[in-house]
Amino acid sequence: MKHFKFIAIMFIFFIGLLGIFSTTNANAANTNDHYLANIKKKGTLVMGTSPDYPPYEFLGNKDGQNEIEGADVQLGQKIAKDMGVKLQVKSMGFDSLLVGLQTNKVDMVIAGLNKTPQRAKSVSFSNSYYKSGTGLIINKDDKNKIKDYHDLKGKAVGAQVGSVQYDSVKKLAGVSTKGMENANDLIMALKSNKISAVAMDQSVAQAYANHNSGIVTIPSGLHSGDSDNNIAFSKGANSLVQSANKTISNIKKGNQYTNKFIPTAINEMPNNKNQSTANSMWQYKDFFISGIENTILISVISVIFGIILGVIFALMRLSHNWLLHVVAVCYIEFIRGTPQLVQIMFVYFGLGAIVNVPALTAGIVAISINSGAYVAEIIRSGITSISVGQNEAALSLGLSSKQSMRYIVLPQAFKNIWPALGNELVTLIKDSSLASTIGVGELMYQMRAVQADTYKGVAPIAIIMVIYFIITFAISRMMKYFEGKFNHGTND
Amino acid sequence: MEPMIKIENLTKKFKNNVIFENLNAEVNKGDVISLLGPSGAGKSTFLRCINMLGEPTSGKILLNGKDLVSSSSKELIQLRTKIGMVFQGFNLFENKSVLDNITLAPIKVKGMSKEAAENKAYELLKTVGLDSKADVFPASLSGGQAQRVAIVRALAMDPEVILFDEPTSALDPEKVGEVLNVMKELANQDMTMIIVTHEMEFAKNVSDQIWFMDEGKLQEKQTPDGFFNHPETKQAKRFLSKMI
Ligand SMILES: Nc1ncnc2c1ncn2[C@@H]1O[C@H](COP(=O)(O)OP(=O)(O)OP(=O)(O)O)[C@@H](O)[C@H]1O
Ligand SMILES: [Mg+2]
Numbered sequence: 249m250k251h252f253k254f255i256a257i258m259f260i261f262f263i264g265l266l267g268i269f270s271t272t273n274a275n276a277a278n279t280n281d282h283y284l285a286n287i288k289k290k291g292t293l294v295m296g297t298s299p300d301y302p303p304y305e306f307l308g309n310k311d312g313q314n315e316i317e318g319a320d321v322q323l324g325q326k327i328a329k330d331m332g333v334k335l336q337v338k339s340m341g342f343d344s345l346l347v348g349l350q351t352n353k354v355d356m357v358i359a360g361l362n363k364t365p366q367r368a369k370s371v372s373f374s375n376s377y378y379k380s381g382t383g384l385i386i387n388k389d390d391k392n393k394i395k396d397y398h399d400l401k402g403k404a405v406g407a408q409v410g411s412v413q414y415d416s417v418k419k420l421a422g423v424s425t426k427g428m429e430n431a432n433d434l435i436m437a438l439k440s441n442k443i444s445a446v447a448m449d450q451s452v453a454q455a456y457a458n459h460n461s462g463i464v465t466i467p468s469g470l471h472s473g474d475s476d477n478n479i480a481f482s483k484g485a486n487s488l489v490q491s492a493n494k495t496i497s498n499i500k501k502g503n504q505y506t507n508k509f510i511p512t513a514i515n516e517m518p519n520n521k522n523q524s525t526a527n528s529m530w531q532y533k534d535f536f537i538s539g540i541e542n543t544i545l546i547s548v549i550s551v552i553f554g555i556i557l558g559v560i561f562a563l564m565r566l567s568h569n570w571l572l573h574v575v576a577v578c579y580i581e582f583i584r585g586t587p588q589l590v591q592i593m594f595v596y597f598g599l600g601a602i603v604n605v606p607a608l609t610a611g612i613v614a615i616s617i618n619s620g621a622y623v624a625e626i627i628r629s630g631i632t633s634i635s636v637g638q639n640e641a642a643l644s645l646g647l648s649s650k651q652s653m654r655y656i657v658l659p660q661a662f663k664n665i666w667p668a669l670g671n672e673l674v675t676l677i678k679d680s681s682l683a684s685t686i687g688v689g690e691l692m693y694q695m696r697a698v699q700a701d702t703y704k705g706v707a708p709i710a711i712i713m714v715i716y717f718i719i720t721f722a723i724s725r726m727m728k729y730f731e732g733k734f735n736h737g738t739n740d
Numbered sequence: 741m742e743p744m745i746k747i748e749n750l751t752k753k754f755k756n757n758v759i760f761e762n763l764n765a766e767v768n769k770g771d772v773i774s775l776l777g778p779s780g781a782g783k784s785t786f787l788r789c790i791n792m793l794g795e796p797t798s799g800k801i802l803l804n805g806k807d808l809v810s811s812s813s814k815e816l817i818q819l820r821t822k823i824g825m826v827f828q829g830f831n832l833f834e835n836k837s838v839l840d841n842i843t844l845a846p847i848k849v850k851g852m853s854k855e856a857a858e859n860k861a862y863e864l865l866k867t868v869g870l871d872s873k874a875d876v877f878p879a880s881l882s883g884g885q886a887q888r889v890a891i892v893r894a895l896a897m898d899p900e901v902i903l904f905d906e907p908t909s910a911l912d913p914e915k916v917g918e919v920l921n922v923m924k925e926l927a928n929q930d931m932t933m934i935i936v937t938h939e940m941e942f943a944k945n946v947s948d949q950i951w952f953m954d955e956g957k958l959q960e961k962q963t964p965d966g967f968f969n970h971p972e973t974k975q976a977k978r979f980l981s982k983m984i
Pocket of ligand 2: 783785906
């Protein structure tokens with residue numbers, strides 16, 4: 249009977265989750281075309297992009313502020329201007345962009361995006377604003393060995409996951425494709441000879457080659473990936489598509505995208521080729537500082553909520569009330585049985601479709617909920633480690649169960665689990681880096697930004713590694729210090 | 741005189757395992773009762789029913805006419821303050837100093853001021869010779885000291901009756917005396933007590949009544965003299981023959 253009830257509750261729980269998904273989809277599909285009118289009413293057009301793709305989009309450093317710039321941003325500005333509204337640029341991982349569109353996090357996506365039949369099923373595309381081709385980046389030393397794609401046979405070739413180039417390379421016989429999320433990682437892999445070539449958009453390839461010594465770009469000779477860059481809108485947002493098409497045809501008259509936007513963007517890009525690494529990293533100290541601030545902010549808030557949730561759910565799980573117990577078991581097992589990265593994306597995109605939350609809030613919520621499940625188990629083990637005699641003595645004196653828990657059991661439990669809680673805190677700080685996927689400006693995210701800006705792959709990684717270590721080391725020392733204090737209390 | 745504690749048809753089962761059935765007994769104010777019986781007879785289970793640490797399966801436990809079994813949890817807290825308990829394993833709060841162990845319940849349950857509670861604690865500690873240990877933590881006490889503190893902790897609530905579950909069984913033999921002396925002193929002051937013990941000499945000399953429990957029943961309720969010199973049931977005879 250108990251098992252049956254348990255399964256029933258689990259079932260309802262999952263149905264609930266599915267329900268959230270399906271309403272999300274229904275929202276996206278059913279809306280009539282009030283898109284343009286709505287945006288004019290709002291006064292802002294939100295553009296989503298993944299700023300790791302210079303010169304189309306990248307993080308620039310404007311008056312010490314982190315700002316998304318690039319040819320696509322200039323295009324976005326033009327479109328917003330023609331609509332008579334302001335442009336707001338939102339950053340997220342490339343893979344998340346179209347989801348962002350479907351969940352109304354953004355109104356349009358301009359991200360060097362190519363129109364594919366697959367994508368056209370879920371979003372509406374504008375006309376082409378730029379024709380891109382595939383370029384290859386190779387090490388200078390291979391210049392004589394690799395002339396075009398025919399020479400790639402038997403070699404490993406890298407491309408950005410989800411890009412058109414990735415698909416083209418994948419179709420080549422005898423070539424092994426290495427997909428990576430981030431363009432900088434690909435360049436690093438190339439420089440360390442993990443791969444022999446990187447296939448990417450030719451303008452992007454050119455920008456990387458210009459900023460890195462030791463690598464060059466060549467035309468790939470691949471034309472399967474030649475395609476048009478288009479702007480993506482929500483499926484059925486025809487009024488927006490029309491408005492954008494008008495702007496695009498104006499721009500095309502003077503070939504403005506190629507002749508003006510890209511050169512402007514390349515000019516805006518910080519040129520660090522001739523600077524020492526240390527020097528260029530120092531210029532980006534504000535990036536790292538704001539990363540540290542956000543990482544600590546996420547960690548501190550999440551740890552507080554994590555402990556509150558942990559206590560609540562540990563007590564619920566230990567409760568004799570059947571319903572409380574089952575709810576707690578579902579929560580704990582479900583959270584511990586699913587990847588945190590997925591949870592973060594679910595909170596931002598899934599729940600975010602119902603209540604609109606900023607990425608930072610979504611990140612904190614997801615990480616708190618995740619931490620709560622782990623802390624609950626730690627606290628539960630702490631509580632069960634206290635001998636029942638302690639509780640019985642308290643009850644026999646007339647204390648209520650609550651008072652006994654509060655004054656006798658929990659203080660002892662916390663003392664016992666203190667080291668485990670310290671570990672959890674350190675884990676939480678490290679895992680907060682996952683929030684970078686939804687565009688939260690913590691350390692990992694800032695590292696990506698610095699990489700994209702400076703074309704230096706390894707130095708930013710080393711820097712944030714040291715920063716993470718300093719933070720976590722300081723935390724463990726602090727926990728040790730307080731642990732010593734506890735023990736002092738009982739031993740003297 | 742109306743008895744202080746009246747036990748009516750008390751039954752306790754763990755699942756289908758009957759520990760005892762239909763117990764009836766009375767305790768008058770000032771009585772010292774020793775509860776004897778072989779290991780596993782259900783003495784601890786019985787004692788724990790009296791302050792509802794273990795819930796009986798059926799029956800009544802009346803304290804001054806008020807039934808604990810059917811009380812709400814609020815009323816139960818009120819009734820428990822009148823029933824002290826001393827455990828075999830002391831169960832002093834490990835996260836609290838000796839003084840805080842004693843004052844916690846008077847402050848939190850009875851709403852006593854900290855100062856009054858502490859004065860009382862010092863006074864009681866003095867009577868068991870432990871006032872110098874007020875600020876130490878339980879981990880650093882010897883077993884005999886810990887059990888005396890536990891008795892003081894129960895006394896600080898001014899209980900009407902104190903339940904003892906083998907208070908000296910966990911002690912080194914040379915420490916048993918110091919705890920028994922404290923209990924003897926309480927008996928002299930007419931404290932009502934129910935004591936589960938294997939200390940036959942103590943039971944013989946200090947108690948007013950012996951309850952003998954075996955095979956799920958209170959086989960005998962007798963004076964010490966009657967029980968030890970003229971046991972009536974074969975269970976009691978067997979028990980006593982093993983003791984000597
Ligand atoms: N929580 C429990 N669940 C199931 N059975 C129990 C539980 N507690 C006690 N028992 C059983 O009840 C019976 C009586 O146990 P109890 O501890 O009351 O005996 P006792 O007379 O105090 O023995 P001792 O002199 O060894 O302390 C034993 O058979 C024991 O196994
Ligand atoms: Mg026992």
